[in-house]
Amino acid sequence: MKERILQLTGIQAFLAPWISVIKGEEVQKNVQALLKSYIYPLLSILLFIGIWHAGATYLFNKEATAKIEKARTERGEAGALEMQNCIISGDVSCQPNTLPSPAKVWDAYLSLLADHKIISAKKDAFDLKVAKTNEKRIAKGQDPITYTGRPSFVDQIKTSLKTVFAGFLLAAFIAIPIGIVIGLSTTLRTSFNWLIQILKPVSPVVWLLLVFMIVKTVMSDSDMDKSFMISFISVGLCSMWATLVNTSMGVSTVDKDFVNVAKVLKLSIGQNIFKVVLPSSLPMIFTGLRITLSVAWMVLIAIELLAQSPGLGSFVWEEFQNGASDSNAKIIVAMFVIGMIGFMLDRIMMVVQKMMSFNK
């Protein structure tokens, strides 16, 4: 089992050349494999950082020149000189506001981590302080006191993951059953096809507004977390289409031979669905779910940003509004974190998808 997981995730293939080189087997071939699978990708990343650095420096200089010129027209030569010195000194108050360089982004990353440590220390201290009170409150049947301070970057990531997971589950619970029902009947498929084709390309923003309209009315007197509800339902609705289409496709294109076998064996409708149709369309369904999860993660940021619900999206938005000297760098940190988490989620789904396909 462990070996199978290693193989499916690609970790085995990833490590194999190292192991061989260390063991001294076919050194030349494996060194080439290493070059191909590690050195070249690393080089491409370095190249990317290099271009980024050059571009950021160029933009920085351009913005700095513009600032100095502006100071010159406003306050004359002395003002320009003062501005120039200020920029060179690295003073936060007069730094040009533009694309941050890789080094600044790294600094911002470290400061976010440090910030997280401080906040979680505060939180622990708070929890310790209120532990006794909370016990009493719970005994009385009251809600415990929770920490309501500013969430750290890591907390925001957790919230986002929670939202995307809830949205993904919602999408799966809606799309798979409907997909199966639609897939089983040509009549239903043709009658719903237009609707699906029209709704599929609708932008996440519009879904959000639609969900907002409904949730606002439905939950007018509920004390549930409205912004969380809105964002996860919108994520689910945006992302479910791939699963819906793939499920109905998978169900409707069950191998003709399987259909014939089911007919000869006179399987009942239930047996037919659970023993034949579903297993044979599982690979397609999981391909759909993989797309759904990646779409869910992609639209999540935009939706959180608009729905004002906590998470990476609102983090990005707040930093953008904030305009502090390292805000831009933090936005880029968020960008990479979003990208890497998306990559990881996709990898996980890929493993699940491979486990589900039987044509190995």
Place this chain on the structure above:
Amino acid sequence: MSVIAKDILQPEIIEDTRPDMLVCKDIAKIYPTPKGDYTVLSDLQLTIKKGEFISIIGHSGCGKSTLLTMIAGLNDISKGAVYVDGNEVRGAGPDRAVVFQSPSLFPWMTALQNVMIGVKQVFPHATKKQKQDICKYYLDKVGLGNDFNKRASELSQGMQQRVGIARGFALKPKVLLLDEPFGMLDSLTRGELQDVLLEVWQKEQITAIMVTHDVDESIFLADRVIMMTSGPYAKIGDELRIPFERPRNRVDILEHPDYYQYRGYLMDFLNH
């Protein structure tokens, strides 16, 4: 070698006293096309006795598989009717088990489960142990005694088709329909599977119809070879009794003095 005329090859008419198991009466298959109806089969008559093994040969596209799927109930009958054991056939059912050209096993199930799903349908009241025993008996007979719990997707094509044969027999059908079951296999595996099929059939004596385009296969397996004319309007052109003793053995059949005369007769039909 010149082809011997049939009245010399099979002069006597032998009356088969066994009861009729399958009767195809005036059946036709017509596909409507934009340019008018296309008749694949027309006015086809066929009677098969209980316990008989017949093979149907003909050129590709002559409608022999269509005939088989119509008997199986997987394909609508345009005209006429098919009777099994005196009752008219409506739709597919396990009394007419089919071994398909592609093994058609469910790849997510084990060999045993693939047979079991059919056995459960046919023997709903048997105990779990009895059902298991039936499945294992047939899987063992087709040579999968050690691979009950292997997934179908892990088995080779030949092994999968063995499971397909086991599933067919395990249903205890009135008629076993074989739709070019060995067409996708290499010639060595095909030979092995013909032996397996014949061995199990010898024990069960189930009425069997096999569609094939392999002349040697049809002679080796069948009591009677039905020759179909080429379509459209295909019908039964001729038939030939193969009176070799059973149980049959490949080497004995190939060395039989009459073998090449039968073969020549069939080849002659197919080439004209």
